[in-house]
């Protein structure tokens with residue numbers, strides 16, 4: 166199966182640094198082409214400027230979130246159709262930061278994913294347990310219920326991101342990642358499953374070699390052009 170390498174820039178950078186990051190990736194892609202599908206997800210205000218830089222490349226653009234509504238009186242929200250109009254092909258939904266900070270639940274996340282599919286975007290639906298759930302042996306059940314409730318029928322990607330591994334430098338071991346990915350693969354046959362949480366160039370190959378890992382969702386390391394490209398090369 167093709168591998169996906171997705172960079173989530175989160176709320177980082179300004180216009181000039183996002184433009185430079187995108188331009189740097191386009192240069193690296195020309196110098197060192199990779200087999201993986203590479204997607205970058207900049208902050209909303211900089212989607213346009215990044216889209217211009219990516220235009221003549223095979224890099225893909227994604228949003229970091231979208232509205233659960235098609236259009237209307239939803240101040241501050243951005244629709245999946247608008248992302249598509251800005252040349253996005255992907256959108257992250259249900260990131261654990263939004264689940265925790267904005268109380269997003271599985272129903273809302275499924276609606277966002279459905280809006281994305283209706284707009285011909287591929288949703289990247291995030292799931293993952295927190296530290297307490299991992300330590301009390303509930304990880305499998307928590308992720309299973311997130312997948313059952315948040316993933317609609319259709320062409321989606323699922324990203325398994327244990328909350329305790331995000332931005333912490335801690336990563337689960339291969340058997341912990343493999344166990345969750347295998348369970349998701351049984352539940353959603355044919356759906357690509359990405360891993361996210363403290364991915365860097367030094368652990369990317371090892372994680373990509375785990376069965377049922379079809380790509381990586383990268384946060385911090387995606388802000389460094391050379392480091393992110395090394396991760397893409399590992400795929």
Ligand SMILES: O=C[C@H](O)COP(=O)(O)O
Pocket residue numbers: 173260326330331332333361362363364382383384385386
């Ligand atoms: O969306 C990306 C994830 O939250 C992972 O972030 P991280 O690579 O900084 O741990």
